[in-house]
Amino acid sequence: MNIGEIARLAGVSRSTVSYVLSGKRQVSPDLHRRVTEVIEASGYRPSATARALAEGTTRTIGLAIPPLGGHLSVDQLHFVGAVSEAAADAGYDVLLSPSGEQRRPAFDRIIEQRRVDGIILMETVLHDSRVAKLAAEGFPFVTIGRTGDDTHGWVDLDYSGLVAHGIEQLAAAGHRKVALINRQQDLLDHEYGPAYRAADAFGKAVVELDLDGHAECCDDDNSGADACLDRIFAVMPDVTALLTINERSLTGVVSDLQARGLRIPSDISVLAIASERNATSVSPMLSAADVPTFEMGTEAVAALLQRIAAPEDALPNRLFSPPFVDRGSVGAPA
């Protein structure tokens, strides 16, 4: 069943069927009705492939998901879901691109074969080779996280500001000895934006507020949390407050503190930058700046569609800075 068949059954030309479908031209009520009835009766739907070839547009956006190696979280799946839904609402579909060094050929293929009209890059590092390539080709794209390169639109979380505010809040509660629990060491080494900016902002904040501060990276699991806290307590045995941007080790950090006989917040305060889901799934629940995963996904799609529709417009960017929600995990120092 194709457009020619519909035209024949309705006794009109193929262009008339096309225009009834697209609404791009006036069609007399009589023909309109005949065409509509035939389409209705036959269940005909135009081929997306043929339309894409004729229109020169795929109505599909790409989404480069994080590599499988690690760093996966429920929130990232939420993000993927949010992107998929926002795209659907705009009439776009989402093509997944595996990511990571090993998967570079698959990523390149999607771009070079023009399978998508634009692409969202999910975990960008400061000097990202994919960004360089897309920028060189003039291919529309948006990153999650800035890359220090202003050739593209981006959606990001304001880690600098959030860490600064978090430390201020701890200082305001009276804490003088604070530690930062950062993301994994290799992310910091690769200049992954959030890890990089959090470390930087933490360093500046402790100087500015004249605090004792120590930052440690932390692997994404329980034993990572244990090891990280070991290192923190070794360097700073009398630390009274922790700020963590590592969502994946929240459970481990909380249970490890309990194992050390430390109560939250009477013995030690803990403040997080994490999704609400993660901050509330430990006990006690943690005060945190709740990362708005869903909104970020929606915003990334909007930004990309704007790039596609109006490449000459100013680059869209959106910095999210959610407020800290008090859940009682921060108190005065012991």
Added chain:
Amino acid sequence: MNIGEIARLAGVSRSTVSYVLSGKRQVSPDLHRRVTEVIEASGYRPSATARALAEGTTRTIGLAIPPLGGHLSVDQLHFVGAVSEAAADAGYDVLLSPSGEQRRPAFDRIIEQRRVDGIILMETVLHDSRVAKLAAEGFPFVTIGRTGDDTHGWVDLDYSGLVAHGIEQLAAAGHRKVALINRQQDLLDHEYGPAYRAADAFGKAVVELDLDGHAECCDDDNSGADACLDRIFAVMPDVTALLTINERSLTGVVSDLQARGLRIPSDISVLAIASERNATSVSPMLSAADVPTFEMGTEAVAALLQRIAAPEDALPNRLFSPPFVDRGSVGAPA
């Protein structure tokens, strides 16, 4: 830059360029070299859209992801990643379809417009309207989870067998009063396979082994775990062992038991069906049958590609029944 341009530059016909690219016809070494050089120099890549239209195949598979409403897990993202990688290895891309009742139009569109050659359905219920539609249209698809309908291939976890084995194991350790922590009530109500079969198998196992048994559904968070355990202890105050198939409430269950002053496994034994990641991210770690998320994703892709390539072949299906791994959370009753 298109195939005609390459042909002109190389001084050959467009068909020759096409055959050099596809290798479907012998091309003389001389022409082959000239074409290859021009392609190399120009960075030409054939349009996936044009190829799809001419070949009648998209080299894309669909993946219907679970609705955003709830039930999300890290393991599902792992599954999505595994599907994406396995597909890439076979030269296929993956188109995401949002799912759930609200998103049915987006799902239908992908199928009707033939944007994909086949589709994987991620969370099927026993009477799934998407399955009915796909089967009626003769569209190639594979489900994760059986649906009680044998029109399609599937990949599933043997919840019946696993629950039976789990209960046997608890009985063998001496437990006579056991409880099952199932998935959410609404999943059971919708006859979601895992929840349904777990409840069924549990009922049969306790009768068979002459145990006292009680099953409860559990919401996917901490308060869900608390409420679930409240109900279990109300009905069966002297329960000595729990079997849980609810990965999302593992943290909540463990911390709630601790809050009740119950030690694992000296006061109460806990056995799980969960991914290794989840079973080991609580403390103490839980003995569990480790759900092989990655392999299931890979297998689903293989099954779908087989359906696409050979629709007349026997329906592929694969039942996973991972062994229980002892992590010390099951002991003798107190």
Added chain:
DNA sequence: CTGAAAGCGCTTACAG
């Protein structure tokens, strides 16, 4: 071994 041509199923100037 190679090329000219038809065809995949649409959209959209062009002409009336």
Added chain:
DNA sequence: CTGAAAGCGCTTACAG
């Protein structure tokens, strides 16, 4: 208001 025709960029019988 409508239709015949060209074109999107490929693949693949058909003919030589």
